[in-house]
Amino acid sequence: MGTKHRFDTGEARALKTYVKLMRATESVTARAHRQLSSFGLTISQFGVLEALYHLGPMSQSEIGQKILRSSGNMTMVIDNLEKRKLVRRERNRADRRFFIIHLTDDGKKLISSIFPSHAAEIARALDVLTPAEQQTLGRLCKKLGLEARPEA
Template identity: 50%
Template sequence: MPTRYKGSPEEIRALNCYIKLTRASETLAAALRAPLAREGLTTGQLGVLEALLHLGPMNERELGRKLLRSGGNITVVVDNLERRGLVGRERSREDRRCVTVALTPEGLRFIRGVFPGHAARITAVLSALSPEEQRELGRLCRKLGRGAEAEDVLPHRAMASG
C-alpha cells in the first residue's frame, strides 16, 4: 500500500520507507501486547521491570532516558508497579531530589518468570528474517535513529524548504 501523495521521487521513496517502518513496529508491538496483558502487564510496565532486571536499580530520570519516555510518564508507570508491590522507591541519600527505583523480591520473581516468554515471542516473530537480514535491519534502524535524534532542529529547515 504505497503512498498516493504527489511529491518528488525522493519524497515518495522516503514516505514509503517511513510507512513500512512504522507499520512493522506497530504490528510487532500489537503482537506482543496481548500476551503481556494476560500477565497483567502493559508494554511500558514491562519496559521498566526489564530495565531494572537487566541494568539494576536506577532513578526515574535514568529510566526515562533508557525507555524514551517523559519523566511524568515514568512517575505514573512506577506508581502503578509500586501499587502492585513489584517495585519500590527509595529517596537517595546523596542527592535527596532523586528517587531510586528497584525491584522488590516479588517483582524480581515475577519478571524472571515473565521475560523468557516475551523474549521467545520476539525471537519467533523475528525469525521471519534470516540472521543476516536481522543484522542489516538493525544496522539501518540504528543509523536512521541517530539521524533523527540529531535533527531536533530539523523542523525549521524542513519548513523553510517547504
C-alpha cells in the same frame, strides 16, 4: 494559480519507507502487547521492569531516558508498579531530589519468569526474516535511530 504539488522521488521513497517502518513496528508491538497483557503488564511497565532487571536500580529519569518516556509518564507507570509492589522507590540520601527505583522480590520473580517468554515471542515474530536480514534491519534501524533522536 496553483500547480499540483508533486513530491520528489526522495520524499516519496522516504514516506513509503516510513509507512512500512510504522506498520512493522505496530504489528510487532501489538503482538508483544497481547502476550504481556496475559501476564498483567503493559509494554511500558514491562520496559521499566526489564530495565531494572538488566541494568540494576536507577533513577526515574534514567529509566525514562532508557525506555524513551517523559518524566510525567514515568511517574504514573512507576506509581502503578509500586502500587502492585513490583518496585519500590528509595529516596537518595545524598541528593534528595531523586529516587532510586528498585525491583522488589516479587518484581524480580515476575520479570525473570516473563522474560524468557517475551524473548521467545520476539524471536517468533522476527523469524520471518533470515539471520542476515535481522542483522541488516538492526544496522539500518540503529543508523536511523541515532540520527533522528534530537540531542538535548
